[in-house]
Amino acid sequence: MLEAQRNKNIEMYTFAEITKFSGYVGNFEVEITQKPRYTTQDCNGCGACFEVCPTIGACEFNQGMDPRKAIYISFAQAVPSKAQIDMKVCIKCGNCVNVCELKAIDFNQTETKITKKFGGVIVATGWDEFIPEIGYLGYGIYDNVITEVTFERLLAPNGPVVGHLVKPSDNQPPKSILFINCVGSRDMKRNIYCSSGVCCMVSIKNAKLAKSHNPEMEVVVSYIDIRAAGKGYEEYYLEARKARVDFIRTKVVSIEEDPQSKVLTVIMEDSLDPNNTIKKFEFDMIVLSTSMVPSKSFASLNELLGLQLSSNGFLKEFHQRLNTVDTDVPGIVLAGACHGPKDISESIMQAKGASSSMCKLLANREYRIDLIRAITDTEKCSGCGMCAATCPYQAITIDLEQGAIVDNIICRGCGLCASVCANEAITLRYYRGEHYNDLIDGILVNALR
Structure with a gap:
């Protein structure tokens, strides 16, 4: 982000969201709503206001594990x-106003709206961590059961405990840790898909990091299958085994906590045992490797973009094998985990593909469309609106006098509108029913000879 900010050819809008979106390839119009920071451009982030602020909130960047002031910077590298x-936390005491030498505090700031035109759009909205329901595998009810993202913030040098590996319950180093893979993924009740081996590799990485804090610590990874399919991933997995990280192929049945000692008793089913033996283990800490899920912030954004989704809720590509970068809407391309679970290397590769696709599109200075588009017979059209409601690209509008009006640029010629029209008033150019009748008649004639 720092490099992007320094690039004179990149204009960044942070702490903002898209509130309106219209147009077509080469001519998209976007309304950006800039949220108020209540500080002006004169602010240099010196932090003098932090020291005098009396109110406390939870630090979102550190998963709420430590406090932050009502006036703050999101994280050290924020741009x-x-x-x-x-x-929501500020009491408007005015201490920050009094201490700021640059007079950069402005409580009267409001949202500002900016309208811009763009030739193309790259969607890179990322992913969110799957949050288990309260009580599932002890999450939310036992202090020492946390998710992988929370564990990483514990290990981070700029985290809430400055990189010391401690238990959330008492801030004491754990003697044993269990990592549980596939939490919320490969699960018929939650998410049926696999997160492309990302959670497997993250748990292996963090298990090795835990061992580096204390080589004598007992570190166990419970898994269904270890999916280490990337370059160098299998070798990394073998290095973890050499570092005495234990791997148990099992399904965790239940977890119980001792209220006094906070020790967690884990009941497992050993899937490698032909008798499916039930075993009990005790751990000081449990880390849940949860699945990657579509970004929550994208749900409202896609109401404006109108892009198609896969059955898993991620964005759907133009072709699952031959074109995984472009979408069905010309001029809108995908990058990263908004398309599906990906690790860093895959995300970078797709980002390069997305930028290449966009450069190719804009460098041509023209976009040619096929003539296979929906066309309306105004004499037959009753204006019922079924075609407009069915169109996945929002290419059809209903006029009370003219009936269905098709935008030939946005339309992709998929034919869904024709399939729902009761009056056969809307059809596809060059794909009319009589052509198929003639083709079928020709086939039957040749078959009878």
């Missing part, structure tokens, strides 16, 4: 490095 005020 821009300027303070912002959380009005």
Whole structure:
């Protein structure tokens, strides 16, 4: 982000969201709503206001594990490095105003709307961590059961405990840790898909990091299958085994906590045992390797973009094998985990493909479309609106006098509108029913000879 900010050819809008979206390839019009930070451009992020602020909130960047002031900077590398005020916590005492030498505090700031035109759009909305329901595998009810993202913030040098591996319950180093893979993924009740081996590799990485903090610590990874299919991933997995990380192929049945010692008793079914033996283990800490799920922020955005989704809720590509970068809407391409679970290397590769596709599109200075588009017979059209409701590209509007009006640029010629029209008023150019009748008649004539 810092490099992007320094690039003169890149204009960044942070702490903002898209509120309106219209147009077509080469001529997209986007309304960007800039949320108020309640600090002006003069703010240099010195932090003097942090020290005098009396109110406390939970630090979102550290998964709520440590406090932050009502006026704060999101994280050390945030762009821009300027303070912002959380009005849900702020009591407007005015201490920050009094201490700011640059007079950069402005409680009267409001949302500002900016309208821009773009030739193309790259969607890179990322992913969210699957959050288990309260009580599932002890999550949310036992202090020492946490997710992988929370564990990483514990290990981070700029995290809530400055990189010391400790238990959330008492801030004491754990003597044993269990990593449970496939939490919320490969699960018929939650997410049926696999997160492309990402959670497997993350649990292996963090298990090795835990061992580096204390080589004598007992570190166990419970798994269904270890999916280490990337370049160098299998070797990395073998290195973890050499570092005395134990791997148990099992399904965790239940977890119980001792209220006094906070020790977690885990009941497992040993899937490698032909008798499916039930075994009990005790751990000080449990880390859930949860699945990757579509970004929650994208749900409202896609109401504006109108892109198709896969059965798993991720964005659907133009072709699952031959074109995984473009979407069905010309001028909108995909990058990263918005398309599906991906690790860093895959995300970078797709991002390069997306930028290449966009450069190719814009460099041509023209976009040619096929003539296979929906066409309306205004005499037959009753204006019922079924075609407009069915169109996945929002290419059809209903006029009370003219009936269904098709935007030939946005339309992709998929034919869904024709399939739902009761009056056969909307059809596809060059794909009319009589052509198929003639073709079928020709086939039957040749078959009878």
